[in-house]
Amino acid sequence: MLRIYSISDSPRLRYIVKIFFDTILGIDYGIVVVPEDFDTQKINARDKVLLYGLFSPAFFSVPGEPLLFEEIINQQHPVIQTVEIPKLIFGNRGFSEYSIDFDIFSGAFYLITQYEYYQSLSFDPHGRYDENSGIAYKNGFHNQPVIDIYAAYLWKALKTKYPDIRRKENNFDYKITFDIDTPYLYRCKSLFLSFGSLFKSIVKLKVQSALQQIKTLSGGKDPYDVYDYILERIPKDKLLFFFLINRNSTHDGRHTFKNKDYRRLIRKISQAGIEVGIHPSYNSFMNRDMIVSETRELEKIIEKQVDSSRMHFLKYRLPQTFDYLQQAGISDDYTLCPIHDTGFKTFISMPYCWFDLEQNSETSLKIHPTLAMDRSLEQYMHLSPMDALDKIKKLIDITYLHNGIFTILFHNNSLSETSEWKGWKMVFENTIMYLSAKKGKI
Numbered sequence: 007m008l009r010i011y012s013i014s015d016s017p018r019l020r021y022i023v024k025i026f027f028d029t030i031l032g033i034d035y036g037i038v039v040v041p042e043d044f045d046t047q048k049i050n051a052r053d054k055v056l057l058y059g060l061f062s063p064a065f066f067s068v069p070g071e072p073l074l075f076e077e078i079i080n081q082q083h084p085v086i087q088t089v090e091i092p093k094l095i096f097g098n099r100g101f102s103e104y105s106i107d108f109d110i111f112s113g114a115f116y117l118i119t120q121y122e123y124y125q126s127l128s129f130d131p132h133g134r135y136d137e138n139s140g141i142a143y144k145n146g147f148h149n150q151p152v153i154d155i156y157a158a159y160l161w162k163a164l165k166t167k168y169p170d171i172r173r174k175e176n177n178f179d180y181k182i183t184f185d186i187d188t189p190y191l192y193r194c195k196s197l198f199l200s201f202g203s204l205f206k207s208i209v210k211l212k213v214q215s216a217l218q219q220i221k222t223l224s225g226g227k228d229p230y231d232v233y234d235y236i237l238e239r240i241p242k243d244k245l246l247f248f249f250l251i252n253r254n255s256t257h258d259g260r261h262t263f264k265n266k267d268y269r270r271l272i273r274k275i276s277q278a279g280i281e282v283g284i285h286p287s288y289n290s291f292m293n294r295d296m297i298v299s300e301t302r303e304l305e306k307i308i309e310k311q312v313d314s315s316r317m318h319f320l321k322y323r324l325p326q327t328f329d330y331l332q333q334a335g336i337s338d339d340y341t342l343c344p345i346h347d348t349g350f351k352t353f354i355s356m357p358y359c360w361f362d363l364e365q366n367s368e369t370s371l372k373i374h375p376t377l378a379m380d381r382s383l384e385q386y387m388h389l390s391p392m393d394a395l396d397k398i399k400k401l402i403d404i405t406y407l408h409n410g411i412f413t414i415l416f417h418n419n420s421l422s423e424t425s426e427w428k429g430w431k432m433v434f435e436n437t438i439m440y441l442s443a444k445k446g447k448i
Contacts, residue, residue: 008035008164008171011049012058015039018074019058021361021368022115029358030157032174054168058111061104066167069101073112077366079124084116084141091155092147105163114153117142117353119361123324130345132257132319133291137346142353149349154356154408176356176409180402180441183246183340183376184236184416185285185316188259189268191422193228229422233271236421237278239438247275248285248316248340251307252300255288257319263303276308283314283340291321294330301334316340316376316415325362332371343376343415346386348397351375355410377401379415380433384426391429398437406444 010023015037027035046062049055059070073082073096084094087108094113101107115121120135128136142148164171236245249272251263261268276282284304290296297315305312315336317327322341331339339360342351352358352375360371378401383394398414405412414437420427421434 008033008054008056009049010035010037010056010058011040011044011046011060012037012070013040013042013044013060014075016075016077017367018076018115018361019111022074022111022118024368025114025118025153025354025358026111026157026160029356030154030176030354031161032176033171054164054171056164063103066164067104068106068111069099069104069109071096071109071112073109074115079121079363081125082116082121084113086141086145086147088145088147091159092145092150092152094141105167106160110156110160114156114353115361118153118358119363120324120352121363124363132321133323134319134321134345137344148344149347150353151350151355151404151408151410152353154354154410158408178406178409178412178444180244180412180414180445181246181374182240182244182414182416182438183248183316184418185248185250185318186418187250187285187318188230188419189261189271190228191230191419191424193231193267229424230419232418232421233275236418237280239435242279246281246283246314246340248283248314249304250285250287250318251304252287252290252296254290254296257288263300263307269307272304272307276310281314282308282312283316283338284312284334284336285316285318288318288321291317291327292323294333297327297330298334301336311335314338314340320345320379325364328360328362328369328371332369337370338372338374340374340376340413340415342373343379343382345379345382348378348382348387348401350377355405355408355412357411374411374413376413376415377405380417380420380430383433384420384430391433394430395433395436398433399440402437402440402444412441 012019020037023037027033046060046065049065051064055065057065057067061067082096084096087093087095093108094116095108096112122140123135126135128139130136137143161173250259252258253260253262263269272282284301286297286300290300301312313336315331320341320343344351354375357372357374360369360373362369378398383389383397389397402412416434421431423431
């Protein structure tokens with residue numbers, strides 16, 4: 007066992023130590039709280055010891071900054087050093103004599119909790135946090151799993167000090183998720199909407215679109231109906247569908263839980279043994295009742311409990327949105343995904359429990375980082391299908407290197423080969439093939 011000696015105890019310290027030694031490294035550990043004037047000579051020299059905020063050349067030591075022992079959200083202005091790895095420096099002191107020369111635990115805690123967002127007043131037009139204003143984007147490490155890198159860095163240093171120390175090895179895995187905002191392009195709409203759409207296509211001389219719509223309304227397959235195609239290619243346990251079922255904004259889809267055909271589709275997916283999650287509507291991120299009611303409506307459709315969520319437009323506000331999700335009975339959330347880029351939004355490649363900074367406590371809500379979204383690749387990054395595939399493969403490689411969980415977000419319409427999505431089905435198919443090769447099976 008690794009014994010972690012600290013001059014104080016706190017929920018923050020316990021949380022981040024758990025992330026390092028339980029979630030990532032799998033090392034048995036215990037925290038020992040000692041007075042500030044503790045004599046380290048009293049420690050058994052044969053023990054594997056990590057001193058946090060204490061120093062002795064005889065043992066492994068990490069400097070301690072105040073962050074992990076504070077109980078409120080204070081202004082933090084870490085300086086970033088990126089010579090070897092991205093180091094967050096919170097004070098003006100140097101710690102060259104320590105085994106690790108910066109407070110690696112405070113740095114990881116600041117990143118994984120999205121500490122800077124709690125005091126952010128910078129939002130995009132949709133009310134989402136402005137990613138470009140964060141320290142990670144400004145310092146060029148926003149697409150790196152910094153906490154996994156920290157864990158590997160710490161493990162290497164511990165192994166040098168204690169050669170016989172042991173750890174577990176996590177296994178690489180993946181999850182393919184779909185946000186169903188618009189289940190069908192032409193089907194299941196009112197006659198008024200259907201004929202209105204067809205009339206617009208004809209007036210604008212969109213002949214191909216008009217012919218496709220006529221074919222669909224005459225009994226042909228809808229271009230967005232790619233569900234059987236998906237189910238044939240991905241194991242059920244690797245799939246997760248998030249359904250948007252309410253409309254309270256023009257940014258929401260026109261198909262709602264009131265549509266019989268849409269309910270039939272949702273029920274079909276659930277009855278096939280695939281996990282179904284709620285995709286709370288555009289304005290719900292600051293509305294508890296809306297999140298709860300939409301979750302209950304989805305549960306009525308599938309006749310089982312809904313455990314997973316991803317917010318529509320990836321909108322969330324800390325801590326309110328995640329509080330509301332928990333009150334709705336959600337245990338697993340997949341919202342945290344870069345919008346204008348790809349990468350590791352909270353700098354870790356595997357699921358972890360969310361820490362509520364306002365309550366200063368760990369919660370049971372499990373966060374599943376999502377590393378790439380099809381719309382980000384096409385709309386925001388303006389990548390061609392081939393360039394997007396290369397980007398995805400690099401993310402898979404990084405996640406594989408750290409034995410993490412690769413989670414990606416597709417939409418059903420991105421497989422439709424219509425409009426801007428022509429050529430993108432190839433991205434999906436090759437992503438599955440690449441993951442299959444990494445995993446060894448599919």
